[in-house]
Amino acid sequence: MANRVVMVVDMQNGVLAMPRFDRSGRCERINQLTAAADRVIFIQHVGPGLEVDSEGWAIVPELQQPANALFVNKTACDSFWQTDLAAQLDQFGINSFVICGCATDYCVDTTIKVGASLGYHITVAADAHTTADRTYVSAQQQINQHNEVWADLIMPGNPVRVRETEALLREWRPH
Template sequence: MPEQNVLIVVDMQNGVFASPRYDRSGRGERINQLIDRAGRVIFIQHAEGEMTQGSEFWQLLPELHQPESAISVTKTACDSFYRTTLDAVLKELNATRFTVCGCATDYCVDTTIKIAASKGYAVTVASDAHTTGDRTHATAQQLIGQHNEVWRELSVPGNPVMVKTTAEILADWK
Protein backbone atom coordinates (compact mmCIF):
# COMPACT_ATOMS: atom_id res chain seq x y z
CA MET A 1 0.00 0.00 0.00
CA PRO A 2 1.50 3.40 -0.96
CA GLU A 3 2.27 5.80 1.83
CA GLN A 4 -0.36 8.53 2.19
CA ASN A 5 0.48 12.22 2.01
CA VAL A 6 0.63 13.36 5.62
CA LEU A 7 0.43 17.07 6.42
CA ILE A 8 1.41 18.53 9.78
CA VAL A 9 -0.05 21.99 10.47
CA VAL A 10 1.73 23.68 13.38
CA ASP A 11 0.09 26.21 15.75
CA MET A 12 -2.39 27.88 13.39
CA GLN A 13 -4.41 29.00 16.40
CA ASN A 14 -6.36 32.07 17.48
CA GLY A 15 -3.98 32.80 20.36
CA VAL A 16 -0.88 32.58 18.17
CA PHE A 17 -2.44 35.02 15.72
CA ALA A 18 -3.41 37.49 18.46
CA SER A 19 -0.07 39.06 17.43
CA PRO A 20 0.32 40.08 13.78
CA ARG A 21 1.73 37.37 11.50
CA TYR A 22 3.03 37.88 7.99
CA ASP A 23 0.57 37.18 5.13
CA ARG A 24 -2.08 35.44 7.22
CA SER A 25 -4.58 35.20 4.37
CA GLY A 26 -2.09 34.00 1.74
CA ARG A 27 -0.48 31.47 4.07
CA GLY A 28 -3.90 30.28 5.20
CA GLU A 29 -5.04 29.86 1.60
CA ARG A 30 -2.00 27.73 0.73
CA ILE A 31 -2.36 25.69 3.93
CA ASN A 32 -6.00 25.01 2.97
CA GLN A 33 -4.86 23.83 -0.49
CA LEU A 34 -2.53 21.37 1.24
CA ILE A 35 -5.21 20.29 3.73
CA ASP A 36 -7.66 19.63 0.91
CA ARG A 37 -5.23 17.34 -0.93
CA ALA A 38 -3.48 15.61 1.97
CA GLY A 39 -4.24 11.99 2.75
CA ARG A 40 -4.07 12.72 6.50
CA VAL A 41 -3.89 16.00 8.38
CA ILE A 42 -2.38 16.40 11.84
CA PHE A 43 -3.04 19.69 13.61
CA ILE A 44 -0.47 20.58 16.26
CA GLN A 45 -1.94 22.91 18.88
CA HIS A 46 0.12 24.68 21.52
CA ALA A 47 -1.31 24.83 25.05
CA GLU A 48 0.25 27.48 27.28
CA GLY A 49 -0.91 30.56 29.20
CA GLU A 50 -4.20 31.83 27.78
CA MET A 51 -4.12 29.05 25.19
CA THR A 52 -5.43 26.38 27.55
CA GLN A 53 -6.73 23.28 25.82
CA GLY A 54 -10.30 23.88 24.64
CA SER A 55 -10.18 27.67 25.09
CA GLU A 56 -10.99 30.12 22.27
CA PHE A 57 -7.29 31.06 22.01
CA TRP A 58 -6.36 27.35 21.65
CA GLN A 59 -8.83 26.81 18.79
CA LEU A 60 -7.65 26.64 15.19
CA LEU A 61 -8.12 29.71 13.00
CA PRO A 62 -11.71 29.76 11.72
CA GLU A 63 -10.62 30.06 8.08
CA LEU A 64 -8.74 26.75 8.16
CA HIS A 65 -10.39 23.70 6.63
CA GLN A 66 -10.76 21.01 9.27
CA PRO A 67 -11.42 17.56 7.82
CA GLU A 68 -13.39 15.21 10.05
CA SER A 69 -10.53 12.70 9.87
CA ALA A 70 -7.95 15.24 11.07
CA ILE A 71 -5.91 14.33 14.12
CA SER A 72 -5.11 16.84 16.86
CA VAL A 73 -1.94 16.72 18.94
CA THR A 74 -1.50 19.14 21.85
CA LYS A 75 1.99 20.30 22.78
CA THR A 76 3.49 22.51 25.48
CA ALA A 77 6.93 23.18 23.94
CA CYS A 78 8.29 24.41 20.59
CA ASP A 79 9.07 20.80 19.69
CA SER A 80 5.91 19.02 18.49
CA PHE A 81 7.44 15.69 19.56
CA TYR A 82 8.33 16.69 23.13
CA ARG A 83 6.05 14.78 25.53
CA THR A 84 3.32 14.46 22.90
CA THR A 85 1.66 11.62 21.00
CA LEU A 86 3.02 12.77 17.61
CA ASP A 87 5.56 9.94 17.23
CA ALA A 88 2.91 7.36 18.14
CA VAL A 89 0.39 8.91 15.73
CA LEU A 90 2.91 8.84 12.87
CA LYS A 91 3.81 5.21 13.66
CA GLU A 92 0.11 4.27 13.70
CA LEU A 93 -0.27 5.88 10.26
CA ASN A 94 2.89 4.08 9.05
CA ALA A 95 4.17 7.53 8.08
CA THR A 96 7.89 7.89 7.53
CA ARG A 97 7.52 11.17 5.65
CA PHE A 98 5.37 14.26 5.96
CA THR A 99 4.96 17.88 4.89
CA VAL A 100 5.09 20.73 7.42
CA CYS A 101 3.46 24.16 7.38
CA GLY A 102 2.16 26.60 10.01
CA CYS A 103 3.41 29.11 12.57
CA ALA A 104 5.86 30.28 13.92
CA THR A 105 8.62 29.77 11.38
CA ASP A 106 11.43 30.64 13.79
CA TYR A 107 10.12 28.75 16.81
CA CYS A 108 7.75 25.80 16.65
CA VAL A 109 7.97 25.09 12.91
CA ASP A 110 11.78 25.20 12.97
CA THR A 111 12.14 23.06 16.07
CA THR A 112 9.65 20.47 14.82
CA ILE A 113 11.43 20.19 11.44
CA LYS A 114 14.86 19.73 12.98
CA ILE A 115 13.72 17.16 15.56
CA ALA A 116 11.76 15.23 12.92
CA ALA A 117 14.74 15.10 10.56
CA SER A 118 17.05 13.87 13.31
CA LYS A 119 14.46 11.22 14.23
CA GLY A 120 14.71 9.95 10.64
CA TYR A 121 11.46 11.30 9.20
CA ALA A 122 11.63 12.53 5.60
CA VAL A 123 10.43 16.13 5.94
CA THR A 124 9.18 18.44 3.22
CA VAL A 125 8.62 22.07 4.17
CA ALA A 126 5.97 24.10 2.34
CA SER A 127 8.18 27.15 1.79
CA ASP A 128 5.26 29.52 1.16
CA ALA A 129 2.88 28.09 3.77
CA HIS A 130 4.59 28.96 7.05
CA THR A 131 4.66 32.31 8.78
CA THR A 132 5.84 34.29 11.76
CA GLY A 133 5.82 37.83 13.11
CA ASP A 134 8.38 40.58 12.94
CA ARG A 135 11.07 40.24 15.62
CA THR A 136 13.38 42.83 17.18
CA HIS A 137 16.23 42.28 14.71
CA ALA A 138 14.51 40.81 11.63
CA THR A 139 11.24 41.09 9.72
CA ALA A 140 8.95 38.12 9.30
CA GLN A 141 9.79 38.01 5.58
CA GLN A 142 13.51 37.88 6.36
CA LEU A 143 13.01 35.10 8.91
CA ILE A 144 10.90 33.05 6.50
CA GLY A 145 13.50 33.41 3.75
CA GLN A 146 16.38 32.66 6.08
CA HIS A 147 14.73 29.56 7.53
CA ASN A 148 13.85 28.20 4.07
CA GLU A 149 17.55 28.58 3.20
CA VAL A 150 18.74 26.96 6.45
CA TRP A 151 16.37 23.99 6.04
CA ARG A 152 17.53 23.45 2.43
CA GLU A 153 21.14 23.31 3.65
CA LEU A 154 20.52 21.44 6.92
CA SER A 155 23.12 18.73 7.40
CA VAL A 156 21.32 15.47 8.14
CA PRO A 157 23.34 12.84 6.25
CA GLY A 158 21.10 10.64 4.14
CA ASN A 159 17.95 12.55 5.08
CA PRO A 160 17.91 16.05 3.57
CA VAL A 161 14.98 18.31 4.37
CA MET A 162 13.13 19.18 1.17
CA VAL A 163 11.88 22.77 0.81
CA LYS A 164 9.23 23.20 -1.89
CA THR A 165 6.44 25.60 -2.75
CA THR A 166 2.84 24.56 -2.20
CA ALA A 167 2.40 24.23 -5.99
CA GLU A 168 5.40 21.88 -6.20
CA ILE A 169 4.10 19.76 -3.31
CA LEU A 170 0.63 19.53 -4.83
CA ALA A 171 2.16 18.47 -8.16
CA ASP A 172 4.14 15.75 -6.33
CA TRP A 173 0.93 14.53 -4.64
CA LYS A 174 -0.86 13.79 -7.94
Protein backbone atom coordinates in the same frame (compact mmCIF):
# COMPACT_ATOMS: atom_id res chain seq x y z
CA MET B 1 -1.33 3.96 4.57
CA ALA B 2 -1.20 7.72 4.14
CA ASN B 3 1.48 9.01 1.80
CA ARG B 4 0.43 12.65 1.50
CA VAL B 5 0.56 13.92 5.07
CA VAL B 6 0.40 17.57 6.12
CA MET B 7 1.36 18.70 9.62
CA VAL B 8 -0.06 22.11 10.56
CA VAL B 9 1.74 23.70 13.51
CA ASP B 10 0.12 26.17 15.94
CA MET B 11 -2.32 27.88 13.58
CA GLN B 12 -4.42 28.87 16.59
CA ASN B 13 -6.47 31.95 17.45
CA GLY B 14 -4.23 32.89 20.38
CA VAL B 15 -1.01 32.38 18.43
CA LEU B 16 -2.23 34.39 15.45
CA ALA B 17 -3.63 37.16 17.65
CA MET B 18 -0.21 38.78 17.11
CA PRO B 19 0.03 40.02 13.52
CA ARG B 20 1.69 37.39 11.32
CA PHE B 21 3.17 37.78 7.87
CA ASP B 22 0.69 37.06 5.04
CA ARG B 23 -1.87 35.35 7.29
CA SER B 24 -4.54 35.08 4.60
CA GLY B 25 -2.14 33.80 1.94
CA ARG B 26 -0.60 31.28 4.33
CA CYS B 27 -4.06 30.02 5.37
CA GLU B 28 -5.09 29.72 1.72
CA ARG B 29 -2.04 27.62 0.88
CA ILE B 30 -2.45 25.47 4.00
CA ASN B 31 -6.04 24.78 2.92
CA GLN B 32 -4.82 23.78 -0.54
CA LEU B 33 -2.37 21.34 1.02
CA THR B 34 -4.82 19.87 3.52
CA ALA B 35 -7.48 19.43 0.81
CA ALA B 36 -5.03 17.35 -1.25
CA ALA B 37 -3.65 15.38 1.70
CA ASP B 38 -4.48 11.82 2.73
CA ARG B 39 -3.95 12.74 6.37
CA VAL B 40 -3.73 16.04 8.25
CA ILE B 41 -2.18 16.50 11.69
CA PHE B 42 -2.91 19.66 13.65
CA ILE B 43 -0.40 20.53 16.36
CA GLN B 44 -1.78 22.84 19.05
CA HIS B 45 0.27 24.63 21.66
CA VAL B 46 -1.07 24.58 25.23
CA GLY B 47 -0.08 27.32 27.66
CA PRO B 48 -1.27 30.62 29.14
CA GLY B 49 -4.06 31.94 26.92
CA LEU B 50 -3.94 28.66 25.00
CA GLU B 51 -5.70 26.40 27.51
CA VAL B 52 -7.29 23.28 25.98
CA ASP B 53 -10.80 23.97 24.64
CA SER B 54 -10.36 27.76 25.01
CA GLU B 55 -10.94 30.23 22.18
CA GLY B 56 -7.19 30.97 22.04
CA TRP B 57 -6.32 27.27 21.70
CA ALA B 58 -8.78 26.69 18.83
CA ILE B 59 -7.59 26.40 15.23
CA VAL B 60 -8.13 29.66 13.31
CA PRO B 61 -11.51 29.69 11.53
CA GLU B 62 -9.94 30.21 8.09
CA LEU B 63 -8.53 26.68 8.13
CA GLN B 64 -10.53 23.68 7.05
CA GLN B 65 -10.27 20.69 9.38
CA PRO B 66 -10.79 17.36 7.58
CA ALA B 67 -12.96 14.83 9.39
CA ASN B 68 -10.09 12.32 9.74
CA ALA B 69 -7.57 14.87 11.04
CA LEU B 70 -5.35 13.98 13.96
CA PHE B 71 -4.70 16.45 16.79
CA VAL B 72 -1.69 16.69 19.09
CA ASN B 73 -1.30 19.05 22.04
CA LYS B 74 2.19 20.25 22.98
CA THR B 75 3.71 22.48 25.65
CA ALA B 76 7.12 23.17 24.04
CA CYS B 77 8.42 24.41 20.69
CA ASP B 78 9.22 20.78 19.83
CA SER B 79 6.04 18.99 18.71
CA PHE B 80 7.63 15.66 19.65
CA TRP B 81 8.63 16.59 23.22
CA GLN B 82 6.44 14.77 25.76
CA THR B 83 3.61 14.32 23.23
CA ASP B 84 2.07 11.34 21.49
CA LEU B 85 3.03 12.64 18.03
CA ALA B 86 5.58 9.89 17.30
CA ALA B 87 3.11 7.24 18.50
CA GLN B 88 0.37 8.61 16.24
CA LEU B 89 2.74 8.75 13.27
CA ASP B 90 3.79 5.15 13.96
CA GLN B 91 0.18 4.01 14.39
CA PHE B 92 -0.69 5.29 10.90
CA GLY B 93 2.59 4.18 9.28
CA ILE B 94 3.67 7.76 8.63
CA ASN B 95 7.39 8.38 8.17
CA SER B 96 7.23 11.46 5.97
CA PHE B 97 5.21 14.65 6.03
CA VAL B 98 4.89 18.18 4.74
CA ILE B 99 5.09 20.81 7.48
CA CYS B 100 3.56 24.29 7.58
CA GLY B 101 2.16 26.69 10.17
CA CYS B 102 3.44 29.11 12.81
CA ALA B 103 5.92 30.26 14.02
CA THR B 104 8.70 29.77 11.49
CA ASP B 105 11.46 30.67 13.94
CA TYR B 106 10.14 28.77 16.94
CA CYS B 107 7.84 25.75 16.75
CA VAL B 108 8.10 25.05 13.02
CA ASP B 109 11.91 25.23 13.07
CA THR B 110 12.27 23.11 16.21
CA THR B 111 9.83 20.45 14.98
CA ILE B 112 11.63 20.21 11.62
CA LYS B 113 15.07 19.76 13.20
CA VAL B 114 13.95 17.30 15.86
CA GLY B 115 11.76 15.36 13.41
CA ALA B 116 14.57 15.05 10.86
CA SER B 117 16.93 13.91 13.64
CA LEU B 118 14.39 11.24 14.59
CA GLY B 119 14.45 9.98 10.99
CA TYR B 120 11.24 11.46 9.61
CA HIS B 121 11.38 12.62 6.00
CA ILE B 122 10.23 16.23 6.10
CA THR B 123 9.25 18.59 3.34
CA VAL B 124 8.71 22.23 4.25
CA ALA B 125 5.93 24.07 2.44
CA ALA B 126 8.12 27.13 1.84
CA ASP B 127 5.22 29.55 1.33
CA ALA B 128 2.85 28.09 3.95
CA HIS B 129 4.60 28.96 7.21
CA THR B 130 4.62 32.31 8.94
CA THR B 131 5.89 34.34 11.84
CA ALA B 132 5.92 37.88 13.18
CA ASP B 133 8.42 40.69 12.77
CA ARG B 134 11.03 40.46 15.51
CA THR B 135 13.25 43.13 17.07
CA TYR B 136 16.12 42.76 14.59
CA VAL B 137 14.58 41.08 11.54
CA SER B 138 11.33 41.12 9.58
CA ALA B 139 9.03 38.12 9.32
CA GLN B 140 9.68 37.88 5.57
CA GLN B 141 13.46 37.86 6.13
CA GLN B 142 13.12 35.12 8.75
CA ILE B 143 10.94 33.00 6.49
CA ASN B 144 13.42 33.30 3.63
CA GLN B 145 16.38 32.63 5.93
CA HIS B 146 14.79 29.55 7.49
CA ASN B 147 13.83 28.14 4.08
CA GLU B 148 17.48 28.54 3.02
CA VAL B 149 18.83 26.95 6.20
CA TRP B 150 16.40 24.00 6.07
CA ALA B 151 17.20 23.34 2.40
CA ASP B 152 20.89 23.13 3.30
CA LEU B 153 20.54 21.37 6.67
CA ILE B 154 23.26 18.75 6.96
CA MET B 155 21.35 15.55 7.62
CA PRO B 156 23.18 12.78 5.71
CA GLY B 157 20.69 10.39 4.13
CA ASN B 158 17.68 12.42 5.25
CA PRO B 159 17.77 15.92 3.74
CA VAL B 160 14.94 18.30 4.50
CA ARG B 161 13.14 19.29 1.29
CA VAL B 162 11.83 22.84 0.84
CA ARG B 163 9.16 23.32 -1.85
CA GLU B 164 6.51 25.89 -2.76
CA THR B 165 2.91 24.76 -2.27
CA GLU B 166 2.17 24.66 -6.01
CA ALA B 167 5.18 22.38 -6.61
CA LEU B 168 4.00 20.03 -3.86
CA LEU B 169 0.49 19.91 -5.29
CA ARG B 170 1.94 19.12 -8.74
CA GLU B 171 3.98 16.26 -7.21
CA TRP B 172 0.82 14.87 -5.61
CA ARG B 173 -1.29 14.96 -8.78
CA PRO B 174 -1.68 11.66 -10.61
CA HIS B 175 0.57 11.49 -13.66
